Amino acid sequence: MSHVLLLEQRNFIRQHLRNLRRSLTEEQQQRAADMLTERAVSFEGIASAVHIALFIPVDGEINTLLLSAKFWKQKKQIYLPVLHPFAAGHLLFLSYTPQTPLVLNKLNIPEPPLDVRQIITLDRLDVMIVPLVAFDNRGQRLGMGGGFYDRALQNWRQQGFLPIGVAHDFQKVEKLPVMQWDIALPVVLTPSQLWQWE
Structure with missing residues (x-):
């Protein structure tokens, strides 16, 4: 399949799922967050972790604020x-x-102010909880398109942390069109299920 067609397909999936995410009611978001939090804290990979990278939800992403609390x-x-x-x-x-x-920040995402004393290197992380727009049956992940997390995940095995995608149930698709820079995830948590590969 041509590069252009792949990109078009990816953009179509991205747009469709972002619209679905944004159309959730507050109540639907709350219920999803409650279920996800329960599933996440009982998952062994998270239960035994001390240093966890998380993200602040934007654009209808599943709410991780309960998790941080x-x-x-x-x-x-x-x-x-x-x-x-x-x-x-x-x-x-x-x-x-x-x-x-x-x-x-310039992408309108809340972040801590830059302070070098507060930085953790990736090899000291136990878990990185990763946002995504879509994931498929093989753990392939589609993000927002900036490639930020693909770069952060590039050497996760050598660095020794566990990447865990979190998403709403409807963000799972059967098969994503994959680009060579995409990094598949070993674990994805949704409100109703734990997906593991490898």
């Missing part, structure tokens, strides 16, 4: 992605506590 209660350390100030397309992960002020 649970993690803080369990004395886990949480980190949020921050756009790298000079390596375009890359992320840094910074410590996030209930006291951390958040500022909107």
